Structures are given as C-alpha cells and as structure tokens.
Amino acid sequence: MLMGFGLAASAEDFDGPTSGPKAAEGKTIVVLAADMKNGGILGVTTGIEEAAKKIGWTVKVLDGAGSVQSRAAAVGQALTLKPDGIVINGFDAAEQQAALEGVAAAKIPMVSWHSGPKIGCDAPGGIFANVSTDAMDVSKKAAEWALNDAGGKPGVVIFTDSTYTIAILKAAKMKEIIEGNGGTVLQWVDTPIAETSSRMGPLTTTLLQTHGEKWTHSLAINDLYFDFMGPALAAAGVDGKANPKAGSAGDGSEAAFQRIRTGQYQAVTVAEPLNLQGWQLVDELNRAVQGEACSGYITAPALVTEEGLKASGDSNQFDPQNGYRDAYAKIWGK
Numbered sequence: 001m002l003m004g005f006g007l008a009a010s011a012e013d014f015d016g017p018t019s020g021p022k023a024a025e026g027k028t029i030v031v032l033a034a035d036m037k038n039g040g041i042l043g044v045t046t047g048i049e050e051a052a053k054k055i056g057w058t059v060k061v062l063d064g065a066g067s068v069q070s071r072a073a074a075v076g077q078a079l080t081l082k083p084d085g086i087v088i089n090g091f092d093a094a095e096q097q098a099a100l101e102g103v104a105a106a107k108i109p110m111v112s113w114h115s116g117p118k119i120g121c122d123a124p125g126g127i128f129a130n131v132s133t134d135a136m137d138v139s140k141k142a143a144e145w146a147l148n149d150a151g152g153k154p155g156v157v158i159f160t161d162s163t164y165t166i167a168i169l170k171a172a173k174m175k176e177i178i179e180g181n182g183g184t185v186l187q188w189v190d191t192p193i194a195e196t197s198s199r200m201g202p203l204t205t206t207l208l209q210t211h212g213e214k215w216t217h218s219l220a221i222n223d224l225y226f227d228f229m230g231p232a233l234a235a236a237g238v239d240g241k242a243n244p245k246a247g248s249a250g251d252g253s254e255a256a257f258q259r260i261r262t263g264q265y266q267a268v269t270v271a272e273p274l275n276l277q278g279w280q281l282v283d284e285l286n287r288a289v290q291g292e293a294c295s296g297y298i299t300a301p302a303l304v305t306e307e308g309l310k311a312s313g314d315s316n317q318f319d320p321q322n323g324y325r326d327a328y329a330k331i332w333g334k
Helices: 039-055 068-081 093-105 135-149 165-180 193-214 223-228 230-235 254-262 274-289 306-312 324-332
Strands: 028-033 058-063 085-089 110-113 120-123 127-131 155-160 184-190 217-220 245-248 268-271 302-305
Touching (some): 039 223, 127 274, 135 217, 135 245, 135 268, 184 193, 217 223, 223 230, 254 268, 254 306, 274 324
Parallel strands (some): 110 127, 155 184, 155 217, 245 268
Antiparallel strands (some): 268 302
C-alpha cells in the first residue's frame, strides 16, 4: 500500500507549523551539499532554492562531491562568504566537527538535513534544527515490506555505510526487525555511498555467487546503492522484478521512482518529502536568524510501490499535495 504518496490533499491537511516570523529580508544562505549526485540531497537542494526564491533570499550551493576533504573545503569556503545562514545537507555533522565549530564561533545560524541521529530542534554541533523523517520509522517500513513480500521468511542482504552514524542505526533497525520476525540477514555489507558506482557491480556478482536463491531481498539505507546494481543482475540473467527484490530505507530519488515504475531492479523505496523538507529548512533558518524558536516539525515518510506510482500519475518524486508551499508563504507574509 502506498501511504500518503500521490493522494490529493487540501491546504488544511498540512501538519506543519501555522505561525512563525515574517520573512527576514535580503538574506544570503549557503547550502553545504554532501554530494549532489545523491538524489535525496539534490531533491532537498531544489526545495531550498524554490523556497528561497519565494522568501526573497539568495542561495549559494557548494558541492562536497562525496569526499570528507571536499566537504571540509566547502565549510571553509562558506565561512569566507560570511552568509546569514548555512544548511548542512546530507552529511554527519560529527565528521566536520572542527570546521563547524568555526561556523558556530562566527555566530552563523546552522540548520541541517540528515546531520545525525537526533532530529528536530537543538541538534548536536550547534545546529538549530536537523530536518528529517524519523529514521527508525523509515527503517521499520522498509523491513516490514521485505517480511510481508517474502511471506515472513526473507533472506536479506543489508547495505549501509559506517561513515554515517545514522546509516548504521538505520541498518541495525532493519536487521533487528528482520531477525526478530523470522527472517534471515544473510550478509551485512558496509560499503561507502560515495563509491557505489565502482563497487556495487562486482559486489552484486559476488553476493549472487555466495547466496544464490537464498538471497530474496536487498535492503539499503539509501536508493543510491541500487543505481548500480541492475546491470550486474541483468548480466546474471535475473529479471527486473525477480528476486533479489530491492527496497530502500530512504530517500526517494527520481532514479529510484523510475526503477520502481518500470519494474527494473527496485520494488519499493521509503520516500521522504524532499522538496517540502527544503522549504522547512528555509523556514527554520528564518526562525534562527531572527532569534525565534525552532518549529519542531517532523515530516512523515511514504512507502512507494509500483502500484502506487501507477495511481499517482507521472511524478517521480514524493511531493505531498497538502498546501505546504502556501502555508509557509503565509507564515512569511509572501
């Protein structure tokens, strides 16, 4: 079942904030993107840019290009730009703790998307608000899908990246649910998200040789792992809808939606409302720069399936039609 995705909803259905400060005028913000090749990060950045246009702010995006060193350089570059606010987009704040202490010392407000395990207000590292869905809820939905799809007895390979604390927590939750309900975790694969393009092909071939038909489902902490799995499965003669079926615990990239829609080596994703979260990040920064309280809003994820996509039209993103754009514009007086 597709929960929340593609369903028409009225402005009254927006469950986020309804009050807050009017727009602070003429602000410039910097988005520190972990890796713009990541569909989730790209989707959030697009939402930030859309919201910034509405509120009347200037946005500068710095791409960390998937490496710790590039992200550190981007933080340094952001400091030299002396923006009114900074968005940490898609990397663990603990990774750049020393650099981000410089941002805090400069009294530049920071908000983030997926910067660590604590979501909501007053996240570690001087972050005003860490915007995310509940990662454990996302993991639960993905694991329960695999259990249901396999009649309670899936043989699962879990893909994660120990560079990120939240990735380990999400993978551990999926493992706990699978094993606690009669399924089997065949293998825990710790491989960097940034290196999926080179690693996933050979890894997939090896996993097929190792586990054979016991491998019924793949679960990953991000859709990006499945961007590069299909060719290896196809080369082994595996049909796009056959086992091992792939399900992702985040983020709901356009590429993932396309794979699910066409039945090509991904069955589901637990998607976040990326564009909405971009708007929320701008709203939280507007609160921060004016000394107002964080909203505390936490968005809900949706299980996206082929059936749900067919019913929802041509969209390849989870963008709730709940009036959030109008709701935020009203708060800002725009």
